[in-house]
Amino acid sequence: MNQDNDDIVARKLTALAHPIRLAAIRQLAAAGPTGLAAGRLSERLDVAPNALTFHLQKLAAAGLVESRREGQFVYYRAVFDALLALTDHLVGACCSEVEENCGPNCPTSHRR
Amino acid sequence: MNQDNDDIVARKLTALAHPIRLAAIRQLAAAGPTGLAAGRLSERLDVAPNALTFHLQKLAAAGLVESRREGQFVYYRAVFDALLALTDHLVGACCSEVEENCGPNCPTSHRR
DNA sequence: TGAATATTTCATGATTGCATGAATTATTGA
DNA sequence: TCAATAATTCATGCAATCATGAAATATTCA
Numbered sequence: 039m040n041q042d043n044d045d046i047v048a049r050k051l052t053a054l055a056h057p058i059r060l061a062a063i064r065q066l067a068a069a070g071p072t073g074l075a076a077g078r079l080s081e082r083l084d085v086a087p088n089a090l091t092f093h094l095q096k097l098a099a100a101g102l103v104e105s106r107r108e109g110q111f112v113y114y115r116a117v118f119d120a121l122l123a124l125t126d127h128l129v130g131a132c133c134s135e136v137e138e139n140c141g142p143n144c145p146t147s148h149r150r
Numbered sequence: 151m152n153q154d155n156d157d158i159v160a161r162k163l164t165a166l167a168h169p170i171r172l173a174a175i176r177q178l179a180a181a182g183p184t185g186l187a188a189g190r191l192s193e194r195l196d197v198a199p200n201a202l203t204f205h206l207q208k209l210a211a212a213g214l215v216e217s218r219r220e221g222q223f224v225y226y227r228a229v230f231d232a233l234l235a236l237t238d239h240l241v242g243a244c245c246s247e248v249e250e251n252c253g254p255n256c257p258t259s260h261r262r
Numbered sequence: 263t264g265a266a267t268a269t270t271t272c273a274t275g276a277t278t279g280c281a282t283g284a285a286t287t288a289t290t291g292a
Numbered sequence: 293t294c295a296a297t298a299a300t301t302c303a304t305g306c307a308a309t310c311a312t313g314a315a316a317t318a319t320t321c322a
Contacts, residue, residue, distance in 0.1 A: 070248035136182035
């Protein structure tokens with residue numbers, strides 16, 4: 039809504055706005071709440087481990103993924119709530135200044 | 151789904167991932183299908199006209215906004231379909247690799 | 263045609279983001 | 293304790309992004 043919120047959302051979008059990170063979060067989303075070990079993700083995406091760490095840290099800093107250590111492995115999982123919040127922020131205020139119906143292309147006509 | 155698509159989506163997210171552009175597209179979304187003249191948007195966001203053009207061009211290149219000239223003015227409007235497509239791409243494959251129920255935090259449990 | 267408004271284009275410099283390779287830390291098991 | 297695996301940290305160089313100010317283009321109207 040306000041400037042601060044736009045900054046926060048922009049930070050999250052910046053975190054998502056890279057092919058490797060986008061592929062990573064979609065793999066993690068598909069893997070569900072358990073998540074994936076960093077090494078496994080590294081193999082699936084064919085990305086060097088250190089490079090993957092670099093990108094996962096950006097996602098984590100934005101609150102889009104979380105990690106936990108389990109023995110040798112570090113598991114990452116997607117934070118679904120954060121992803122959904124982004125969605126709403128983008129189209130949530132759609133057509134709020136318009137009186138007439140926005141037509142079928144308006145997101146708010148589709149939702150709920 | 152595939153690499154190419156991730157690149158396209160990443161490009162759109164990159165276009166969104168800036169406070170000015172985020173504020174701009176939300177103003178345009180709120181304004182509905184008619185959109186807003188560039189100068190009016192420049193005033194509302196308190197951004198210099200040339201700077202705004204810079205950012206609007208990024209959004210347009212990503213297919214997130216469109217423009218039309220109307221006399222002296224150039225109107226920009228949000229492309230709602232493109233915004234919705236982003237949403238789906240982010241959470242669409244959620245938990246696809248998981249058998250059991252993902253719980254209330256899973257986006258796919260909320261949708262539809 | 264000439265002035266005023268609206269918008270875009272261009273040029274510059276500073277900052278940030280990213281890829282790569284080498285080194286380091288943490289954990290497990292022999 | 294030593295070796296092997298998993299993951300992170302660090303250092304370097306390069307490319308892309310952004311803010312800013314000046315100049316150019318398009319449109320309207322007197």
